[in-house]
Amino acid sequence: xxxxxxxxxSKVPRTDVSNVVDAMLxxxxxxWIGIVYEATVGGVDxxxxxxxxxxxx
Amino acid sequence: MIxxxxxxxxxxxxxxxxxxxxxxxxxxxxxxxxxxxSIRASxxxxxxxxxxxxxxxxxxxxxxxxxxxxKVYLAKGFLPLENLVTRLSPAGYARFYRGWxxxxxxxxxxxxxxxxxxxxxxxxxxxxxxxAAFPTYNFSVSRSGGLNVAIPVQSVPVGLNLLDSxxxxxxxxxxxxxxxxxxxxxxxxxxxxxxxxxxDYLRQYEPTESxxxxxxxxxRFYLRxxxxxxxxxxxxxxxxxxxxxxxxxxxxxPQPVQLLNIANATSPASKDAGAPVSASNDAAPQxxxxxxxxxxxxxxxxxxxxxxxxxxPLVIGYLASDYAIEARGKxxxxxxxxxxxxxxxxxxxxxxxxxxxxxxxxxxxxxVKQGTNQQKLETWLEKKGGAIAIADLLTGDYAGLxxxxxxxxxxxxx
Numbered sequence: 180x181x182x183x184x185x186x187x188x189s190k191v192p193r194t195d196v197s198n199v200v201d202a203m204l205x206x207x208x209x210x211w212i213g214i215v216y217e218a219t220v221g222g223v224d225x226x227x228x229x230x231x232x233x234x235x236x
Numbered sequence: 237m238i239x240x241x242x243x244x245x246x247x248x249x250x251x252x253x254x255x256x257x258x259x260x261x262x263x264x265x266x267x268x269x270x271x272x273x274s275i276r277a278s279x280x281x282x283x284x285x286x287x288x289x290x291x292x293x294x295x296x297x298x299x300x301x302x303x304x305x306x307k308v309y310l311a312k313g314f315l316p317l318e319n320l321v322t323r324l325s326p327a328g329y330a331r332f333y334r335g336w337x338x339x340x341x342x343x344x345x346x347x348x349x350x351x352x353x354x355x356x357x358x359x360x361x362x363x364x365x366x367x368a369a370f371p372t373y374n375f376s377v378s379r380s381g382g383l384n385v386a387i388p389v390q391s392v393p394v395g396l397n398l399l400d401s402x403x404x405x406x407x408x409x410x411x412x413x414x415x416x417x418x419x420x421x422x423x424x425x426x427x428x429x430x431x432x433x434x435x436d437y438l439r440q441y442e443p444t445e446s447x448x449x450x451x452x453x454x455x456r457f458y459l460r461x462x463x464x465x466x467x468x469x470x471x472x473x474x475x476x477x478x479x480x481x482x483x484x485x486x487x488x489x490p491q492p493v494q495l496l497n498i499a500n501a502t503s504p505a506s507k508d509a510g511a512p513v514s515a516s517n518d519a520a521p522q523x524x525x526x527x528x529x530x531x532x533x534x535x536x537x538x539x540x541x542x543x544x545x546x547x548x549p550l551v552i553g554y555l556a557s558d559y560a561i562e563a564r565g566k567x568x569x570x571x572x573x574x575x576x577x578x579x580x581x582x583x584x585x586x587x588x589x590x591x592x593x594x595x596x597x598x599x600x601x602x603x604v605k606q607g608t609n610q611q612k613l614e615t616w617l618e619k620k621g622g623a624i625a626i627a628d629l630l631t632g633d634y635a636g637l638x639x640x641x642x643x644x645x646x647x648x649x650x
Binding site for chain 2: 184186188192198206228230
């Protein structure tokens with residue numbers, strides 16, 4: 180059985196967005212990544228990172 | 237020898253022929269799409285053309301990549317079901333429909349007891365089948381637009397002839413609708429068993445990577461397993477004439493059938509025009525396509541209603557799951573086909589909270605990019621990690637699992 184596709188992750192700090200995206204793209208089914216700004220907490224911007232296996236547009 | 241004028245005439249004739257063929261092809265494609273878009277609005281995947289021979293357990297081989305399928309689906313409105321691989325016959329109807337009269341497994345599994353209730357009669361009796369209901373769909377048709385297939389029911393062209401109009405707006409109501417299914421869990425077991433038994437056959441459909449020179453694109457194959465179908469026996473069509481719009485563009489349009497020219501004031505049949513009439517289809521054009529009958533229900537000078545009944549209910553849509561074919565002919569986890577095609581399930585899985593990259597995550601991240609370590613980790617996660625994604629493992633709530641990965645995979649190799 181294949182691995183499940185990666186889940187969207189919330190509260191990802193700006194400094195680690197690239198690493199999370201990198202890890203999601205290890206799954207070759209993931210073709211698109213959506214990065215949505217969430218909030219700024221204590222001066223740190225956080226984002227939700229959404230992997231897509233189908234064109235979300 | 238052909239003179240220059242003759243040559244030009246010949247060329248013009250050939251070109252117009254090509255244009256007509258092209259236009260006809262476009263219109264046919266448009267028809268399938270219009271119909272399918274209507275059915276899709278009911279949250280099911282349309283079947284085109286309508287068929288009786290589709291049931292839960294049918295397995296199709298889908299060759300196009302997911303994103304290509306979505307493009308085809310959006311462009312055509314439906315997915316061609318061309319490569320029927322097998323028809324699974326899993327037991328489970330009797331349990332799923334426990335207490336439902338005359339539902340059994342084996343030879344008496346649905347739809348057979350409804351399709352052929354009597355051995356010596358081809359007539360169906362779906363009165364005991366689970367009911368379904370569809371909303372009324374609106375559509376527009378034009379006589380010049382490949383009308384005979386504009387809607388896959390024959391009452392529309394008949395109705396347009398009766399209206400003496402080149403174009404019309406209409407509504408179509410799908411009556412006597414039924415549905416039946418097997419649960420996805422039952423299908424899951426059945427298809428995985430089938431995949432195990434036919435791994436050698438499926439191996440030819442293993443995923444392929446694109447070559448560096450670009451000559452071969454990456455490809456992935458899926459098994460589409462139907463688990464629910466929707467059938468319709470009766471179709472009500474109401475047409476409302478667009479005479480005001482049709483007049484300017486009706487040149488060259490074939491002459492309407494004169495048998496019952498309701499809109500023509502000089503026609504004998506139009507004496508009652510303006511007042512609703514009820515009539516049988518005695519006066520309607522005949523014969524019609526095989527498999528259905530059309531009955532004229534009501535007609536005025538501006539509108540006509542017809543009822544079409546198929547001999548036995550036809551499948552108009554389905555729900556299914558797609559199983560990717562993996563290396564060595566294994567079948568992957570199911571993805572609901574409709575969600576995938578509509579993009580509803582595009583974001584994979586439920587949102588998890590990022591919990592930061594701890595020490596073990598920090599060790600796994602560089603390690604997984606070396607050599608074949610990603611493949612090792614994926615195999616390990618399949619067997620021992622609940623098949624979660626690597627991204628989830630790294631920064632999700634899986635500290636214990638990360639600890640085990642380091643202990644079992646990274647440390648022994650150092």
